[in-house]
Amino acid sequence: MNDSKKDLENKLYTVKYNPDSESHLTPVPESCANCRSKACTFVCPAGVYEWDEENNRLIVNYEDCLECGACRIACEDKSLSWVYPKGTKGVTFKQG
Amino acid sequence: MIEENIEKKDQNHVDVIVVGGGPAGISCAITLARAGKDVVLIERGKFSGSKNVFGGAIYAQPTREIFPNFEKEAPIERKNIEHKYALLGEDDSTVISYKKRHEDPVSYTVIRAKFDRWMAQEAKKEGVVIVEETVVRELIVENECVVGVRTELEDYYCNIVVLADGVNSLLAKQIGLRGDIEPEDVAVSVKEVIKLDKEKINDRFLINDDEGCIYELFGGPMLGMLGLGFIYTNENSISIGLGITLNELVERKIKPYEILDKVKSHPTIAPLIKDGEVIEYSAHLIPEGGFKKVPILYGAGVMVCGDAAMFVNNLHWEGTNLAMISGKLAGETAIIALGREDYSENTLAKYQEKLEESFIMKDLRTYRDLMDVMHDKSEDFLGYYPKKINSFFEMFTSVNGIPKKDLYWKFIKSIFKDRGLSALFSDFTSIIKLLWSILR
Numbered sequence: 001m002n003d004s005k006k007d008l009e010n011k012l013y014t015v016k017y018n019p020d021s022e023s024h025l026t027p028v029p030e031s032c033a034n035c036r037s038k039a040c041t042f043v044c045p046a047g048v049y050e051w052d053e054e055n056n057r058l059i060v061n062y063e064d065c066l067e068c069g070a071c072r073i074a075c076e077d078k079s080l081s082w083v084y085p086k087g088t089k090g091v092t093f094k095q096g
Numbered sequence: 097m098i099e100e101n102i103e104k105k106d107q108n109h110v111d112v113i114v115v116g117g118g119p120a121g122i123s124c125a126i127t128l129a130r131a132g133k134d135v136v137l138i139e140r141g142k143f144s145g146s147k148n149v150f151g152g153a154i155y156a157q158p159t160r161e162i163f164p165n166f167e168k169e170a171p172i173e174r175k176n177i178e179h180k181y182a183l184l185g186e187d188d189s190t191v192i193s194y195k196k197r198h199e200d201p202v203s204y205t206v207i208r209a210k211f212d213r214w215m216a217q218e219a220k221k222e223g224v225v226i227v228e229e230t231v232v233r234e235l236i237v238e239n240e241c242v243v244g245v246r247t248e249l250e251d252y253y254c255n256i257v258v259l260a261d262g263v264n265s266l267l268a269k270q271i272g273l274r275g276d277i278e279p280e281d282v283a284v285s286v287k288e289v290i291k292l293d294k295e296k297i298n299d300r301f302l303i304n305d306d307e308g309c310i311y312e313l314f315g316g317p318m319l320g321m322l323g324l325g326f327i328y329t330n331e332n333s334i335s336i337g338l339g340i341t342l343n344e345l346v347e348r349k350i351k352p353y354e355i356l357d358k359v360k361s362h363p364t365i366a367p368l369i370k371d372g373e374v375i376e377y378s379a380h381l382i383p384e385g386g387f388k389k390v391p392i393l394y395g396a397g398v399m400v401c402g403d404a405a406m407f408v409n410n411l412h413w414e415g416t417n418l419a420m421i422s423g424k425l426a427g428e429t430a431i432i433a434l435g436r437e438d439y440s441e442n443t444l445a446k447y448q449e450k451l452e453e454s455f456i457m458k459d460l461r462t463y464r465d466l467m468d469v470m471h472d473k474s475e476d477f478l479g480y481y482p483k484k485i486n487s488f489f490e491m492f493t494s495v496n497g498i499p500k501k502d503l504y505w506k507f508i509k510s511i512f513k514d515r516g517l518s519a520l521f522s523d524f525t526s527i528i529k530l531l532w533s534i535l536r
């Protein structure tokens with residue numbers, strides 16, 4: 001694991017989550033396969049998205065989502081379907 | 097079945113539903129409750145503040161307008177007495193500081209998870225019904241008029257819905273009050289709260305127990321980018337973070353937290369946070385579109401306030417105050433409409449009038465050209481010039497046996513050499529045009 005990824009993991013350890021059993025982030029596989037920028041894989045402050053070269057698909061670690069909305073706006077062809085997690089789920093900031 | 101529906105509609109009917117329990121929503125709801133109206137506030141988080149992130153400082157005067165006693169009763173961290181502007185070079189910096197121990201503080205640092213929660217409790221005491229852990233999924237529209245909200249569990253009906261659902265406002269988009277947000281209209285911000293002993297904070301920032309110091313950070317790893325960093329002092333912790341315009345991240349393919357880590361290790365910043373323990377990492381968007389990107393602010397049965405309406409003055413890190421006051425104005429407008437039993441666009445247009453008369457639209461209008469110029473010139477104004485200011489001071493403070501006059505001429509020549517006359521002229525005219533647009 002590279003340093004940057006490790007550093008991010010340490011940051012995310014400090015966050016309180018109550019993850020849902022299903023994802024609130026739903027990319028469209030065909031859009032992602034054709035997407036040139038893969039913008040979501042670097043703008044996301046929680047590193048939720050990773051491009052899986054081998055299988056030509058987007059991995060979505062939705063449990064880490066901080067619910068900021070950046071990926072939705074950055075998505076190259078606005079195909080990413082993005083909703084808030086259910087009321088009882090997702091992130092709870094204790095400081096904010 | 098139809099009868100059942102009507103009955104349900106009656107049971108679940110109130111005067112006003114406010115979506116979003118941030119400063120905008122709470123200020124709106126409390127204004128209505130104080131006037132004796134039935135108001136329900138729906139918040140998706142476990143409690144108000146649990147999904148919210150800011151720098152930050154709240155401003156005393158506008159907060160007093162909603163909560164006259166907040167200075168005695170609310171969970172406040174420190175009162176800010178100093179503002180520092182740090183131009184970070186690659187490894188050097190120039191810092192300008194303004195310090196005043198005001199009798200009447202201008203701003204206080206707060207922790208949103210505590211402060212928003214306190215505001216919500218105050219609203220509850222005044223009669224606002226607060227529904228937490230509930231997401232409004234869509235607005236219910238009948239005959240082109242908003243008549244209620246649909247949550248995961250239930251439909252609620254009302255005369256007016258106030259959207260205070262923050263920067264992403266999916267609901268304003270649903271009913272066409274605005275289109276898609278573009279990447280140049282928001283900044284992605286990342287932040288860390290770093291635990292540090294009170295005494296250490298006081299010593300490092302040269303402040304007393306209840307006093308706070310704000311840093312605004314330009315340049316450093318953000319040199320040439322449309323981005324700004326901040327440090328705020330809390331009672332026993334420090335908040336450090338930054339916001340970078342989303343299109344910069346997309347174009348440069350950079351990760352926001354990597355930039356934050358670089359800011360934290362800059363030689364000017366590192367000693368301030370040394371040996372601190374990160375107790376929370378967070379992220380949030382800041383609306384930065386300004387005046388030109390303000391959405392349609394009202395429609396039949398609906399008004400939009402706070403971040404959902406792009407009400408942020410990013411140059412001054414002002415947002416909570418615009419949120420509170422726009423919420424209050426939406427509340428006052430709703431009171432008029434309820435009095436007339438008229439929730440049409442015509443009546444709710446009063447909200448826009450009130451906003452135009454307030455500092456909110458006036459300030460947004462003042463800075464209407466700022467973001468255009470900054471997008472155009474970020475490489476220069478946030479890259480070249482900050483570097484040059486630092487190299488001026490490097491030259492000015494150097495002692496190296498070279499005659500001072502030679503140093504000065506070398507510095508002046510370097511500007512003409514790296515910028516060229518036409519670039520300098522274009523920078524100069526952009527600044528004059530911008531200043532004129534602000535002052536006229």
Ligand SMILES: Cc1cc2nc3c(=O)[nH]c(=O)nc-3n(C[C@H](O)[C@H](O)[C@H](O)COP(=O)(O)OP(=O)(O)OC[C@H]3O[C@@H](n4cnc5c(N)ncnc54)[C@H](O)[C@@H]3O)c2cc1C
Nearest residue numbers: 116118119120140150151152153232262402403415416419
């Ligand atoms: C990094 C950063 C630093 C900042 N620094 C400062 C500062 O120092 N001073 C300052 O004054 N301002 C600052 N701001 C701006 C300020 O935080 C915002 O302008 C302010 O919080 C806006 O208030 P609001 O009530 O409109 O929205 P928010 O505070 O975002 O509240 C919106 C609420 O709506 C809820 N919600 C959203 N959608 C739904 C839904 N569908 N159903 C139910 N609930 C929903 C959310 O959970 C949230 O509680 C900063 C912002 C950021 C990101």
Ligand code: SF4
Nearest residue numbers: 032035039040075076
């Ligand atoms: S930016 Fe959008 S289309 Fe591209 S990979 Fe990410 S989710 Fe898929």
Ligand code: SF4
Nearest residue numbers: 044065066068069071
């Ligand atoms: S909402 Fe923010 S934190 Fe969540 S996946 Fe998108 S960019 Fe990442």
